[in-house]
Amino acid sequence: MDALIIQKPENQLTLIAKVEAHMGERLLGREEKSHYHQFKVKGADAKDLMRFLRDDASLGFSYFIDATAVDYLRYPIAQPERYAVIYTLLSPALGVRAQVKAFVPEGAPRMPSMTDLFAGANWTEREVWDLYGIEFLGHPGLTRILMPDDYEGHPLRKDYPLKGRGERGNFPVYHATTQKPQGGA
Amino acid sequence: MYSYEQEVVERSENTVHMNVGPSHPAMHGTLRVKMEVKGERIIRTEQEIGFLHTGFEKLGEHRSYNQFITLTDRLNYFSPLSNNIGFALACEELLGITVPRRCQVIRTILAEMSRLADHSLCVGAMTMDLGAFTSILWTFVEREKLYDVFEAVTGTRLTTSYTRVGGLAFDLPADFEKRVTLILDSMEKTLDNLRDSFYQNRIFLDRTEGIGCISKEMAMAYGITGPMGRASGVPYDIRKFRPYMIYNELKFEVPLYETGDTLARYKVRIDEMVQSISLVRQAMKLLEPGPINYEDQKRTLPDKTSTYRDMESLIHHFKLVMPGDDHGIHPPLIDQYSSTEAPNGELGWHLVSDGTSAPYRVRIRPPSFINYPILSKLLEGAMLADLVAILGSFNIIAGELDR
Numbered sequence: 337m338d339a340l341i342i343q344k345p346e347n348q349l350t351l352i353a354k355v356e357a358h359m360g361e362r363l364l365g366r367e368e369k370s371h372y373h374q375f376k377v378k379g380a381d382a383k384d385l386m387r388f389l390r391d392d393a394s395l396g397f398s399y400f401i402d403a404t405a406v407d408y409l410r411y412p413i414a415q416p417e418r419y420a421v422i423y424t425l426l427s428p429a430l431g432v433r434a435q436v437k438a439f440v441p442e443g444a445p446r447m448p449s450m451t452d453l454f455a456g457a458n459w460t461e462r463e464v465w466d467l468y469g470i471e472f473l474g475h476p477g478l479t480r481i482l483m484p485d486d487y488e489g490h491p492l493r494k495d496y497p498l499k500g501r502g503e504r505g506n507f508p509v510y511h512a513t514t515q516k517p518q519g520g521a
Numbered sequence: 522m523y524s525y526e527q528e529v530v531e532r533s534e535n536t537v538h539m540n541v542g543p544s545h546p547a548m549h550g551t552l553r554v555k556m557e558v559k560g561e562r563i564i565r566t567e568q569e570i571g572f573l574h575t576g577f578e579k580l581g582e583h584r585s586y587n588q589f590i591t592l593t594d595r596l597n598y599f600s601p602l603s604n605n606i607g608f609a610l611a612c613e614e615l616l617g618i619t620v621p622r623r624c625q626v627i628r629t630i631l632a633e634m635s636r637l638a639d640h641s642l643c644v645g646a647m648t649m650d651l652g653a654f655t656s657i658l659w660t661f662v663e664r665e666k667l668y669d670v671f672e673a674v675t676g677t678r679l680t681t682s683y684t685r686v687g688g689l690a691f692d693l694p695a696d697f698e699k700r701v702t703l704i705l706d707s708m709e710k711t712l713d714n715l716r717d718s719f720y721q722n723r724i725f726l727d728r729t730e731g732i733g734c735i736s737k738e739m740a741m742a743y744g745i746t747g748p749m750g751r752a753s754g755v756p757y758d759i760r761k762f763r764p765y766m767i768y769n770e771l772k773f774e775v776p777l778y779e780t781g782d783t784l785a786r787y788k789v790r791i792d793e794m795v796q797s798i799s800l801v802r803q804a805m806k807l808l809e810p811g812p813i814n815y816e817d818q819k820r821t822l823p824d825k826t827s828t829y830r831d832m833e834s835l836i837h838h839f840k841l842v843m844p845g846d847d848h849g850i851h852p853p854l855i856d857q858y859s860s861t862e863a864p865n866g867e868l869g870w871h872l873v874s875d876g877t878s879a880p881y882r883v884r885i886r887p888p889s890f891i892n893y894p895i896l897s898k899l900l901e902g903a904m905l906a907d908l909v910a911i912l913g914s915f916n917i918i919a920g921e922l923d924r
Contacts, residue, residue: 338754338756338777339756340756340757340758340761340762340775341756341757341761341762342761342762343762343763369855369857369858370614370857370859371763371859372858374856398738398741398742399741399744399755399757400741400742400743400744401744401746401867401869401886402744402858402869402871402884402886402891404871404884404886406856406873406881406882406884407882410875411873411875411881412854412875412876413854422871424858424869424871424886426757428741428755428756428757431762433858435858454742454743454744455739455742455743455894455895456742456743456744456745456891456894458894459890459891459893459894460890460891463890467578480571481570481571482570482571482574482923482924483571483574484571491576491579492578492579498579498580498582498583
């Protein structure tokens with residue numbers, strides 16, 4: 337039976353040195369959080385970093401934790417691009433969490449998919465596509481997951497209004513007695 | 522010329538499409554599985570979710586931090602207190618504050634009690650899916666007692682909304698310790714009964730042993746955490762990885778199994794309940810009188826009695842509750858991931874703050890959403906009846922799956 341995975345903050349220095357040596361100029365920045373480090377890269381470079389984190393013998397970030405996105409459209413601090421896709425990983429050997437923040441441009445938001453590295457990225461990337469409209473190249477089945485299949489738009493974008501774009505009012509209502517649809521407002 | 526034998530052969534060669542859910546008694550909520558079946562063997566499956574999508578994350582961007590706590594009740598609705606506590610801890614980490622000792626002890630006790638409630642329902646429902654009806658009545662009785670205590674503490678059974686950023690809504694009732702001690706004793710008897718009834722039960726073992734095996738590597742690549750991960754031998758528990766509240770002072774073990782099958786997932790939950798009972802007992806000894814809210818009233822809501830009687834508290838209450846940029850809690854402009862060990866696994870919160878009273882982005886990392894996709898893989902080549910056994914051991918809660 338393996339020993340429990342315990343947090344070892346001292347190993348963060350190994351991680352930072354390794355990632356900085358591997359990424360060099362391509363690393364846009366690094367931020368220290370409460371108990372982990374966040375590495376900022378461009379969307380196109382994210383896959384290389386993720387593969388390095390997973391496959392490097394002394395790092396071993398084999399535990400997928402989460403993938404999500406943020407829309408920085410109305411954020412008070414300027415960001416490199418409008419969207420950021422954030423992957424959270426854990427290394428059982430080092431006892432360290434790490435985040436990869438991949439910036440994706442506004443015009444044609446797309447970046448390579450991580451599904452061939454981590455099986456857990458499949459549904460989480462589908463969710464990001466569904467709610468933010470960020471396309472993941474090489475994803476085996478990029479379809480809507482939470483919203484209905486015929487839904488238009490990506491509701492978690494900051495320019496999407498909270499009350500929707502009239503979807504609620506325009507639902508066809510079937511009357512119980514006449515069985516005929518009565519169009520919405 | 523018609524021949525019965527030939528029809529049997531032809532039928533067994535053709536695949537049939539079958540649909541289970543989204544509204545089916547065995548599906549534990551609004552889950553839908555589309556299957557291609559040959560005889561009783563499942564060839565291929567496709568899962569569909571999203572029937573309970575409520576847009577919590579979008580709503581969260583338009584609510585203040587304290588208002589969002591009411592939405593966390595509706596995530597994993599078998600253990601709402603765990604979600605309340607997880608979100609409050611995430612906000613406190615964002616603000617960089619530590620709550621008083623009594624608050625931490627109360628939160629630990631309630632988190633473990635909600636783990637007991639969640640696991641007892643999962644264990645009972647899983648055996649009921651496999652045909653054992655008595656066990657769910659046993660576990661329901663225990664859960665009902667726990668819910669009575671939750672009602673006495675929080676005022677409601679399900680939508681507890683008990684925590685506040687930097688504290689709790691109110692203190693424990695007077696007879697709390699006495700009531701909980703009684704429950705823990707009867708809970709132990711129920712656990713003994715469950716072990717006696719199922720660990721040697723041939724019918725139960727045939728349905729669960731070696732069914733739906735998840736290997737350790739597979740579990741880590743899919744990001745499976747919590748009891749499901751530990752049944753597959755992933756030694757990961759956030760209470761040990763990064764102890765929060767008072768877990769570093771309490772003695773407990775993390776049950777681990779290697780096989781990763783449905784039986785292991787059942788046993789892990791039973792063993793975790795034993796640990797939770799001991800954790801609640803240990804934490805109750807540490808319960809001492811003291812304040813329950815963080816002292817800085819610019820960031821923590823004052824308790825209700827002083828709001829009504831004391832001018833200064835009323836002003837603080839007003840400043841925190843009213844909408845607008847001048848009011849509310851204003852965390853620094855950072856983004857932060859923090860997580861707690863919820864009954865189903867890692868419940869993570871990725872909060873992005875833009876300095877206003879409402880979060881800029883609330884990402885909920887629900888354990889059910891990350892644990893569920895592997896089902897399709899497990900069902901390939903499995904028997905039709907395995908679906909309910911495997912799904913029962915996953916304990917998928919549609920509320921946090923679809924958010």
